[in-house]
Structure formats: C-alpha cells, structure tokens
Amino acid sequence: MLCLIFGGMKNFQDHFLLDDNVNFLNFGSFGACPKEIFEEYQQIQLQLEREPVKFITDTGMKLLENARRNLANYVACDPDDVVFVTNPSYAMNTVIRSLQLKEGDEVLTTNLEYGAMDRTWNYYCRQKGAKYVRSKISLPIIDKETFIADFWRGYTERTKVLFVSHITSATGLILPVEEIVAEAKRRGLLTIVDGAHVPGHISLDLNQLDADIYTGACHKWMMAPKGASFLHVKREHQKWIDPLVISWGYQSDFPSHSQFLDYHQTNGTRDFSAFLTVPKCIAFMEEHNWTDVSKSCKKMNLQVADELRTKFNITPISPVNEEWLGQLFSIPIHTSDPQVLYSHLVNEFGIQIPVTRNEDHIFIRYSVQTFNTHQNYEMLMDALMVLQRRGQLDFMG
Ligand SMILES: Cc1ncc(COP(=O)(O)O)c(C=O)c1O
Incomplete structure (x- = not known):
C-alpha cells in the first residue's frame, strides 16, 4: 500500500491492519490497532x-x-x-x-x-x-x-x-x-x-x-x-x-x-x-510524534467540515473550531431509516461510517485518523450526493 504524505507528514497507512478495500471513516467506535502494537x-x-x-x-x-x-x-x-x-x-x-x-x-x-x-x-x-x-x-x-x-x-x-x-x-x-x-x-x-x-x-x-x-x-x-x-x-x-x-x-x-x-x-x-x-x-505514539499527527488530523477535520458545510448547506451542531472538535465530526441529517442508510454507505459505497442517533437527531459521524486522506472524504461527499439525489437522506440547513 502506498504510504501517502500530506502536509509534510507521513500518514502511517502501512502501519495499520485495516482492509484496503474499505474507506474506513469510523476510527471512533473501536479504534484500530497498528501492526507493531498488535504483534506485541x-x-x-x-x-x-x-x-x-x-x-x-x-x-x-x-x-x-x-x-x-x-x-x-x-x-x-x-x-x-x-x-x-x-x-x-x-x-x-x-x-x-x-x-x-x-x-x-x-x-x-x-x-x-x-x-x-x-x-x-x-x-x-x-x-x-x-x-x-x-x-x-x-x-x-x-x-x-x-x-x-x-x-x-x-x-x-x-x-x-x-x-x-x-x-x-x-x-x-x-x-x-x-x-x-x-x-x-x-x-x-x-x-x-x-x-x-x-x-x-x-x-x-x-x-x-x-x-x-x-x-x-x-x-x-x-x-x-x-x-x-x-x-x-x-x-x-x-x-x-x-x-x-x-x-x-x-x-x-x-x-x-x-x-x-x-x-x-x-x-x-x-x-x-x-x-x-x-x-x-x-x-x-511518542516515537511517531502522535501529538503532531493528531494535530494534522484535527486540521483536516475542520477543513472537511467546512467543505461539507458549503457543499450541502449544512448547519453544524457546534462552532467548527478546535474548542469543540477533535478528530470526529457529526453531520446532522434527515433520513427515514438510519439502518438502511448505513448499509448503503457500507455495502454500496464501501464506506465504513456510523449513522448515529441522539434523541430525534440523526448524524453521519466521520473520524479522521492519520491514514485518512482527503480522497476518503471526497468519496464520502460523492456518496452523500448520490443518496441525497435518490431521496435517501437530506441535510439539516
Ligand atoms: C461516550 C462514550 N462512552 C462510553 C463508551 C464505551 O462503551 P463500551 O463500554 O461499550 O466500550 C463509548 C464508546 O464508543 C462512548 O462513545
């Protein structure tokens, strides 16, 4: 697998055991263990x-x-x-x-x-x-x-x-x-x-x-x-x-x-x-300067959140800044069936991302980890566009 570079930083893709065929945007639920930690x-x-x-x-x-x-x-x-x-x-x-x-x-x-x-x-x-x-x-x-x-x-x-x-x-x-x-x-x-x-x-x-x-x-x-x-x-x-x-x-x-x-x-x-x-x-984490790695992920999160906001006319649920956001972002949406939406994202588009619920609010929550590239989020936006066109989701403006 290619070890991509962004912002002058290695993205450690080769360090993880994750399936290459999955656009993995759900680090938040259960993390993912790098090879050397798993070997230990x-x-x-x-x-x-x-x-x-x-x-x-x-x-x-x-x-x-x-x-x-x-x-x-x-x-x-x-x-x-x-x-x-x-x-x-x-x-x-x-x-x-x-x-x-x-x-x-x-x-x-x-x-x-x-x-x-x-x-x-x-x-x-x-x-x-x-x-x-x-x-x-x-x-x-x-x-x-x-x-x-x-x-x-x-x-x-x-x-x-x-x-x-x-x-x-x-x-x-x-x-x-x-x-x-x-x-x-x-x-x-x-x-x-x-x-x-x-x-x-x-x-x-x-x-x-x-x-x-x-x-x-x-x-x-x-x-x-x-x-x-x-x-x-x-x-x-x-x-x-x-x-x-x-x-x-x-x-x-x-x-x-x-x-x-x-x-x-x-x-x-x-x-x-x-x-x-x-x-x-x-x-x-110390060996690989994880504080800096995490900082670039947070920066990418804010950038992607802003792109989503513009593209889909979303009203974010908090200020889009580092006070409220780390490496997670929840996009507020409307959908009649969150479970069906999730299974489209995974099975049709190959994107592992949770559709979460908090009382009456439904969200698509993405994570940003070092192995995620901007392309991962472009794929997400393309999928969201298709699903919106089909009437399977709508955004909360
Ligand atoms: C806010 C919060 N609390 C607790 C947990 C942990 O739950 P569990 O005990 O099932 O691992 C999670 C897991 O995602 C969480 O997001």
Whole structure:
C-alpha cells in the first residue's frame, strides 16, 4: 500500500491492519490497532500460553504493574488511583452499583450521553429510587457559556452527582468539562466523567481536571487491542467502591498496599494481555510524534467540515473550531431509516461510517485518523450526493 504524505507528514497507512478495500471513516467506535502494537499483543499472549501459571501469577503481574505506571504517567495521575478494566461500561457499572444514592437523589447529566451509559444510570437509579436528569443542550451549540447555562438548568437541591462525557459519542463534541467539574465541586457534587474518546485524542491531565471519577478507553485513540480501558478514582472515594466481580481480591489473603487495586484488578482468570500493550501504545505514539499527527488530523477535520458545510448547506451542531472538535465530526441529517442508510454507505459505497442517533437527531459521524486522506472524504461527499439525489437522506440547513 502506498504510504501517502500530506502536509509534510507521513500518514502511517502501512502501519495499520485495516482492509484496503474499505474507506474506513469510523476510527471512533473501536479504534484500530497498528501492526507493531498488535504483534506485541500476540507475543504477550504467546508468553502467557507457554507458561500460564508463571505468567498469570508472576510475570504478567509485574507487566501489569508496569503498564499501570505507564498509563498513569500518560494521563497524569497517581498509579495507585487507576486500574485497568475491559471497557468504560465495566468501569461505570462498578462505580454506579456502589454509589449510595437515596430515594429522591438526582444525577445531573446532558441529553448527549452514550446510550450504554444512559441505560446503566437508568437501571441503577430505578433500583435506588433516584432520578437521572438529562439537561437538554440546545443544538446548534452557540458557545461555551450557553452550553454551560443549558447544563445547569437541570440542577436542583436534590442533585448529588454530576455525570458528563468529555467527548460525546453520537455528536462527536468536546465538552467544557473543566468548567463543569469545577462548578460541580463548588456545589459539593460527586463528579464522574466519561472520557471514553479522550486518551490519545485530546490531551488529558487527570490531576488538573480533578474529577472524582474518570473512565477512558485505551482501545480507541490510544490504539490498544480491544478490551483495554481504565477507571480512575480519587483516593478519598476508593473505599466505597466494591468490586463488580467478587473474587480473590476481596478479603484478600495477601492484601497489597491498596484495597482499590486488590478489589478491581483481581477478578478471576482472564486474558489481560490487552492491558499489557499500553506501554507499547504510548511508546508508539511518542516515537511517531502522535501529538503532531493528531494535530494534522484535527486540521483536516475542520477543513472537511467546512467543505461539507458549503457543499450541502449544512448547519453544524457546534462552532467548527478546535474548542469543540477533535478528530470526529457529526453531520446532522434527515433520513427515514438510519439502518438502511448505513448499509448503503457500507455495502454500496464501501464506506465504513456510523449513522448515529441522539434523541430525534440523526448524524453521519466521520473520524479522521492519520491514514485518512482527503480522497476518503471526497468519496464520502460523492456518496452523500448520490443518496441525497435518490431521496435517501437530506441535510439539516
Ligand atoms: C461516550 C462514550 N462512552 C462510553 C463508551 C464505551 O462503551 P463500551 O463500554 O461499550 O466500550 C463509548 C464508546 O464508543 C462512548 O462513545
């Protein structure tokens, strides 16, 4: 495959395992793992299978400790406050199940949250008689101030917890979590941030953000193999969070210095190789100046978003700038059947791109990763033009 150059930057196409025949515009959902990281993953699995007992009880544990330290350094937190989990759903279930919500308590969030998270909150709130309050964010977002005002409109004296995405899923927006977390602290709320899309995408400093609880995925923008994510909990909150799976780490025979690690790291036999690739992911990003790579992707995102806006007379759902957009862009559309539209994009045009939904709004959300060229988006625009002509979609002007 040709290794293309844009803006003086290599685009690393040859580093990925992706199918050449697919116009891959959905890095956001599950990431994609570069070959050298995937090879490291397989090497670790081989090591595990060659001596499972030694690996699971000894070598692997040391590698896990090293991986946790590397991750902590990357996301700027204390290594004893972060633990690997398979995915953000796991992390959030762990936390919410243990949360002592009382009848009538409220959890304040936005109406832009990820469906799996809404479901998890609804499930536990129903059990506890608490209320999950989704503040309606007006679209298009005009600026940070109006967003924040919309958000706090859902606050009442019964609000006990704040939950918010750092980068939203269907709408692909970077939300002003720093301001929201700071205000929530002034109001004495427990702050929980869903940063699934954040690590490797925009810079993350957990110490500075100072949220009580934060979850992030390593298998999206950090490019780890699937099943590598983390849960970060500030020290003062660790004691009330029970393990989601009770196993040897609970009432441990050999407790470590941290109950938090014992509880959440030891949950039965499993393949934790994906966690162990995290140091390699970080080294890969450092070696290839990933901050600059990501910067060019963000630049291309804004450029393509502007082209789309002009070509299809779209009203974007936020200002088209780096305050709100990283490497994702959600195009607001009308369609009678999102599933049929998605299958046309994939099967007829060979474009892997999600058709996402947020309440009544439907979007086509593209990602920009280093291997994407402008031609990928020209193909998308051509396909959208054909589908519009056929009446299968329309744009929200
Ligand atoms: C905002 C957000 N939260 C959480 C998740 C992770 O969900 P899961 O636990 O299914 O990996 C995603 C996945 O895309 C997401 O976009």
